[in-house]
Amino acid sequence: MNDLAATKIIAIDWGTSSFRAYRLDGAGGILERMEAPMGILKVPDRDFAGALESLIFDWARLAPQAPVVMSGMIGSRQGWRETRYLACPVGAEEIAGAAEAVPWRDGRKVWIAPGLSCRDASGVPDVMRGEEVQILGALEALGPGRQLICLPGTHGKWATVQDRRITGFATHMTGEVFDVLSRHSILGRLMADENDEGWFQEGLARADADGGLLHHLFGVRSRGLMGEVPAEGLRSYLSGLLIGHEVAAATVGPVDRVYLLGTSRLGEYYTAALARRGIPVEHLDSDAVAAGLFQIAARLPADEESS
């Protein structure tokens, strides 16, 4: 803690359910990490300024000049300030240029990154908020060319990048569908709270069969009822089924590799689903969000920084 004054940037990923902060040095190196279960929906009275002060009091006090840059749902309608959705394609310059300054305390302010939007071939829009900064942080490692990046999660994202610009993306509701079906549908009734690699693979295999997802889902019930999948296997079977459907839909056409940005267990599930389809995976740095926020901080207007 005696290097607090070395802090050049305070980078924050403030999402729906958690708060993650980093102290960065002048080269974007991580001096310290902090995490708290203080997602935006848990902030009392939506007093984000007060919550931020209590969460990073020492960091901010001892590095009064360090810009505070944040991304995630803090920039949504339910957050501190609703920032824009930038339309793809976009790169680091546009994202940094659309970050909004929000007054915090004692004349200090925080910067909140924008979200991204895109439209598919049918003109249907998609949106992301937070993941774009993680992708931004991974762009240096990717280099030029066209890449497909997968960010598994509650609302998993598959983004295409071309020469360090995000050209488009598709969101899959897989994580939330898994959650609501496990907790609120008939599928949860027989289900034990355990994971099983073998049944996960069976779910992946089932996703490749005819019949459609809505039919395959009922199979979780019927196979459980007939005793063919034990209670301890049903959760993983459902997970494999859903992830299998997502990965099949997201990797239509030639895909020579997928870059994965995600937490450990979920990342393993997606790696397995992709391996089944013969697609190799490269894992990107899970602290990419800190690198992305550093990219933004490095591009903030100097005059505004002192305003």
Added chain:
Amino acid sequence: MNDLAATKIIAIDWGTSSFRAYRLDGAGGILERMEAPMGILKVPDRDFAGALESLIFDWARLAPQAPVVMSGMIGSRQGWRETRYLACPVGAEEIAGAAEAVPWRDGRKVWIAPGLSCRDASGVPDVMRGEEVQILGALEALGPGRQLICLPGTHGKWATVQDRRITGFATHMTGEVFDVLSRHSILGRLMADENDEGWFQEGLARADADGGLLHHLFGVRSRGLMGEVPAEGLRSYLSGLLIGHEVAAATVGPVDRVYLLGTSRLGEYYTAALARRGIPVEHLDSDAVAAGLFQIAARLPADEESS
């Protein structure tokens, strides 16, 4: 009520959420219908004998010789007596032959129909309980040949019939998925409790696009967020999306027509989804369950009837 003595059969469809009963004459004609919100899960202390007595007391008392024949979830593990699942293909004879007699009161008994099971090309099992009796009741109207029957619902069924025998079926969890997503997922947040035919059609159209169901589901969120689908349209858009995916998966291959067995509004939705794919619909009698239970009653062993 003065023709109670004319009752030859008491036919009951006892499901999870409702109880429907019919008084039938000797030719299967419906003398009277009765419906009560007394599904098997609402029967106090699982006292099905007592609940049945209070529900059809007069009918049973004034027609002491009339067999009481029932189908639906009353034959499940949560019901009065868990009856078998017969493996397809099956016809009226096998279904009637597997009905089980359960003692009721004063030496009288009730008959509970079996359920059906089948396996798809991958060997994955499927089950139904209740719908098979509705199909049985519709078989006379269908005549010989091969037919595809759709029974929309919480767990919608698509059954194939060949020369009056049920050869197989597939269950789609569409209704329950719609329900849990509307009530428990982020998709319900922006949604008004209204129906809109135009947005239902938009949902059907979206189901035909690339991207997969899990991606299309998130589009309900993003289109709502962007103000492209109004709150009043989101419910129908989600419904069209799910029904569109179900119908597409259930009508792969040549299908020249679909026989629909279902309640009014849901039946209209499926008719619209099938019309979009150029598949004509023929509506079957919604009292088919009474006709099916009559078929069973007509085949019950005479000696057992008096036992």
